[in-house]
Structures are given as C-alpha cells and as structure tokens.
Amino acid sequence: MATQLKQAGSAPQLRADNYLSRDFAKAENEHLWSKVWLVAGREEELRNVGDFLTFNVATESIVVARGKDGLVAYHNVCPHRGRRLADGCGRASQFRCKYHGWTFNLEGKNVQVLDRHDWEGSLDDERIDLWPVRVDTWAGFIWICMDEDAETLAEYLETIPEHLDPFEIEEMRFRWKVELHLPVNWKVALEAFMEGYHVAATHPQLIKVAGNDYTQSFAHGKHAHFGYWKDVQPLGTSSPRLAGNVYADAREGVVEFFRQIEEDLNAIQTDRDFEAAKKIMDILPEGTDAMTAMITAIELGRQAAIDDGAAYPEKLTFEAMAKAGSDWHIFPNCVTLPYFDGALWYRARPDTADPDNPEKCLFEIWSLKRYAPGKEPKIETRVIMDPTKESVGLILDQDIANMTEVQAGMKSSKFKYARPNPVQEMEVINFHRTLEQYVLGQARG
Numbered sequence: 001m002a003t004q005l006k007q008a009g010s011a012p013q014l015r016a017d018n019y020l021s022r023d024f025a026k027a028e029n030e031h032l033w034s035k036v037w038l039v040a041g042r043e044e045e046l047r048n049v050g051d052f053l054t055f056n057v058a059t060e061s062i063v064v065a066r067g068k069d070g071l072v073a074y075h076n077v078c079p080h081r082g083r084r085l086a087d088g089c090g091r092a093s094q095f096r097c098k099y100h101g102w103t104f105n106l107e108g109k110n111v112q113v114l115d116r117h118d119w120e121g122s123l124d125d126e127r128i129d130l131w132p133v134r135v136d137t138w139a140g141f142i143w144i145c146m147d148e149d150a151e152t153l154a155e156y157l158e159t160i161p162e163h164l165d166p167f168e169i170e171e172m173r174f175r176w177k178v179e180l181h182l183p184v185n186w187k188v189a190l191e192a193f194m195e196g197y198h199v200a201a202t203h204p205q206l207i208k209v210a211g212n213d214y215t216q217s218f219a220h221g222k223h224a225h226f227g228y229w230k231d232v233q234p235l236g237t238s239s240p241r242l243a244g245n246v247y248a249d250a251r252e253g254v255v256e257f258f259r260q261i262e263e264d265l266n267a268i269q270t271d272r273d274f275e276a277a278k279k280i281m282d283i284l285p286e287g288t289d290a291m292t293a294m295i296t297a298i299e300l301g302r303q304a305a306i307d308d309g310a311a312y313p314e315k316l317t318f319e320a321m322a323k324a325g326s327d328w329h330i331f332p333n334c335v336t337l338p339y340f341d342g343a344l345w346y347r348a349r350p351d352t353a354d355p356d357n358p359e360k361c362l363f364e365i366w367s368l369k370r371y372a373p374g375k376e377p378k379i380e381t382r383v384i385m386d387p388t389k390e391s392v393g394l395i396l397d398q399d400i401a402n403m404t405e406v407q408a409g410m411k412s413s414k415f416k417y418a419r420p421n422p423v424q425e426m427e428v429i430n431f432h433r434t435l436e437q438y439v440l441g442q443a444r445g
Contacts, residue, residue, distance in 0.1 A: 013417035014432050016410045019185040024439070025350065025358040029058035032332060032438045034146040037156045039334055039347055040064050040135075041142045042366075044173055044376070045089065046071065050106065053089040055144065056352040062133050062144050063095070067106040071137070073144050074108050074130035085130075095130075104130050140170035158221040160330060166320040167338040168313040172368035173376035175342065176266070178392055179364050179383045180400070181351070184407040186333065186361035187431075190348040192399045193335045194427035195420075196226055196327065200241055202398050205264075207239035208246040209257040215326075217426035222434045224427040227325025234294040250290035251280050254297050264394040267344040267367035268337050269301075272308065276300035298340075305341055309372030316340050329427040331434050342369040359407060365396065 018024055040055035040062060052065035054076055061076035063086045076084050078097040085095045085104070094111065096103045103112035108130035116123060134145040136153040138161065143153050150156070182189055192198070196215035200207050207213050211233035217226035231240070236253030238245045247253035255277050261267075262274040277297040280288075284296060302312050327337050335346040344367060351360035369376075384390045387400050409415060420428045 011419065011422040012429050012433070013419050014428070015417055016415050018432065018435075019188055019407070019410055020358055022356055022358055025185075026356050027439045028435075029350070029355055031441060032435065033058045033349075034060060035150060035438060036147075036332055037136075037143045037145045037150070037153050038332075039141045040073070040144045042174065043071075043137055043140050043142060043170070046142070048091065050091045050093050051089075052086060052092060054086050057349050058352075058355045060146065062146070064135060064142055064144065065092075065106055071135050071142060072106060072108065073133040073135040074104075075133060075146075077131075078102055079110075079128050079130070080113075102128070108132055138170075139164065140172065156222075157330070158223060160220070160223055160328065163225070163324045164328065164336075164338060166313055166315040166317075167324070167340065167343065168316070169336075169338060169343055169368065171311065171313070171370060172343060173371050174379050175270075175367040175369040175377070176379055177364065177366050177381040179362060179381050180387055180392075181383075181385050182361050182363050182387065182400070182403060183359055184361060184403045185358050186348040186350050186363070187435075188403050188406050188410075189361050189363040190329075190333060190335060190346060191428050191431070192403055193327070193337075193346050194224075194226075194329050194431065195425040196228070197421050197424040198402070200239065202402060203395060205260060206395070207241060209236055209238065209253050209260065211235055211237050211239070213239045213241070215424045217424055219426055219430040222331040222430075223329055224430040225325045225328040226424065226427055227322075227327070229322070229325070234290040235297075236293055237290045249286060250293045251284055251286070251288055253290065254280060254293045258297065260395075265344075265396065266393055267365075268339045268342050270342045270369050272304050272310075273297075273301035273341050276304040301341060305370055309375070310341075310370035312370075313340060327427070329431055331431065332438075340370075342367065344368075365392065 038057060041053045041064065045053055046066040049066050049068055052063055055062045055064065061084055062073055063076040064071060064073045076086055078085055080097065080100055080102050083097050083099040085097055094103050094105050101114050102110060105111050110128040113128065136143050138153060138157060196213060199213045212228060212231050214230055215226045216229055217224060235257045236250050245253065247256065258269055258274040258277040261269045262271055279300055280293055280296050284293060305312050324338065327335065329335050333348045337344040347364045349362050351357060351362055354360055391397050
C-alpha cells in the first residue's frame, strides 16, 4: 500500500483514498483497532459488581464488567462455537452463552460445560475460559487494549494527562449522549472537530462573540491539540475578521456567548454557567471592559458550581486552562473540548454492521457536566439514524452538514489530495501521520 501522506513544501497532503478506499478501511481494521487503547465507556456506567457494557469496533466485540476486584474485560465470544455472549449493557453475575449454555463467571472462568464428559478429559480449563483484554481508566473513561504487548495506557496517553488532569474530567457525569449513524468515513466525522479553522465559515454566528478565532495547533506524539493563543481577545468580543465588535456593551457580548453555547450546543459550558453569566448585567456597570466581564462571568460560574455542591477543580487555574488549549485529538478516534464545568467528547468508529465500508460510521457525542454527588440525571442514548431529519442543535447541525458534503466531494475525479492548513490543522496532519504508521505496520506492536 502506498504511503498516504504526500509532502508539498512544508504542508503535507492527504490522499482522498484514505477516506474512500475499501482496502484502506480493511487495513485499518487489521492494523489499527486491535493495537491501540480505545475508550469503551465511562466508569459511571459500571458502578456495581456485575454491571457490564459491550464495545464493538471493526470485527471485534469486547465486554467490560465490574468484577469483585475492579474492572475486567474480555473478548465477547464463546470459545465453544464462537457465539457472542453479551449485547448492549446490563447487570449479570455470569455470562451464559445462549447457544449451548457454556457459562462464565465475572473472572472469565468457565463454570459450566454441558456434558463435559463427552470430551473425555481433553477440554483443558485454560482453553475454555474467556480471553482477557487489558483494561485501565483515565479521566473517568474506561479504556481497553487488545494488544498484550502494547504500551501501558499511561505511556500511550503521553502528555495528555499533564494538560487535562487539572480539569478533573473523572468527576463529571453524562449530561446527554447521542449516537449518529452517518454515511461518511469515520475520519471525516472526527476531523470536523479537530480544528478551529472552520469556525468563521461554518459557524458565522460564533465569531461575533467568541473573540479572535485564529488558532494554532501542535502535535504531542500520537496526539495533538489546538487553542486560541495568538492575539487573545476575551469572550464577548468579535473576531478581527469582522469590522469591529457586534456588541458595543461588552457585558451583552459575554452573555450572548454563553447563550449560544448553552442553547445552540448544550455542552462544554453549562446551563449553570449561562445563568451565572447573565448576572453580570446587574453586577457590572455599563462600560465595563470585555476582559473584566468575561472573568467575572467565569468566576460567577465557578461559585455557582460550588454552591450547587458540584465543587470546582482546585488545580485548574487560568494558566492551566491556557496551557491545555481548547481541543484535543486523542489518537485514534476521540476528540475532547474541556472546560471547568463540563466537557464535550466525540468518539468515531467504522459502522460495526459493515466495518469494511469506508462510507459508513458510528459517531457519538457525549456532553459531560459537574453534578453534586447523586444529582446526575439518568439518561438514555439518543440514536439518530438520519441526521437530516433530526437536530442535535444549531452548532452541531452545521458541522454534520459539512460531513456529508465532504464525503461526496472527495469522489470528484479532480480531488486527489486534501491540503490541510499546516498551522491551524496540525491535529488532522498528525492524525494521518500516526495512522499511516499503524496501517503500514510501522508502529510499535
């Protein structure tokens, strides 16, 4: 298979076949998914002994459960005749194959084989137990790895914990979950959230109140992030791409920013932050500068979280937030945008019903929020089979509309390469550089 990156000066070009080729999709399924650490779910989904969830990717299915001594994970397949053991999520004291009744405890041990005497002693115990899968946790997420020889999760994440641990994402809980079935490559879906270069054109309403929308992006080994570090402007002000601030009253601009994020995205900043931000109209006098208005709104949101019993991450200083930036790609298939009171998390993977099809994917969006202990809502995943008929909010609708048009446009006979911005789209460039290493067999493991 030919290399997928083409160098054009200092800016790599990405082959369209990366997104369209069934052969490349098959190579990903063979060389990527079983070699990396993947998010299977959240710890809050497995609170009690016997709670389990299943995670499917490519042709593999993994069952993760809360055992007596912590989390356990196994290949979700009966070693007898290959039937999958579990589906979805639930609670069980053991896993029983519905085909012939072979039964396994939470430790993965086979505890029942019907008519075992028929094998006349040739059925060794170690050959009929479930195959274990490595499992670990970080930031409240459950991670699995099918490669016994791969690096540890801590090694795999590289510098990510250093940047994101101050947000204490492990203390957040689901606010809502959406699963979209999209007619696009999983990378097309994920890459819509791996750069801020698109904001001015895709989300023109945001640049009126989100400050300077120019981004810079940097690679961190397998992973990468971007942020708004150049010529920083406070929230509530307009992008320098526009002719002056839309809101003459900086207070109104700040409130409008929080309104858009809450009502049009419903993630990252929260309803609590929006309600707190509105108070600056009474607390601060007209003529207050934008920086003061923004900092006051953030401080009011912090205090509101504390008053609600949701606490506040004490190590998350303004300096720590600036260091973290706005958006992280966690290789291969997750993107997160963290904030002190909430976070947005994306997970993409090939459609498990047709994993070799490069033009179908499952795309999940998780909104997380801080809640007082025991106050988090009980939620169900909202499944959307046709996003053209259901809205997930203005901002995400705008992003999703791009995905299908990109997938279609890449099929043009004239489109051979994507040309990502080397300054603002390093997450995308680094993603393909790392992906190529795995697909071409160059990565460790």
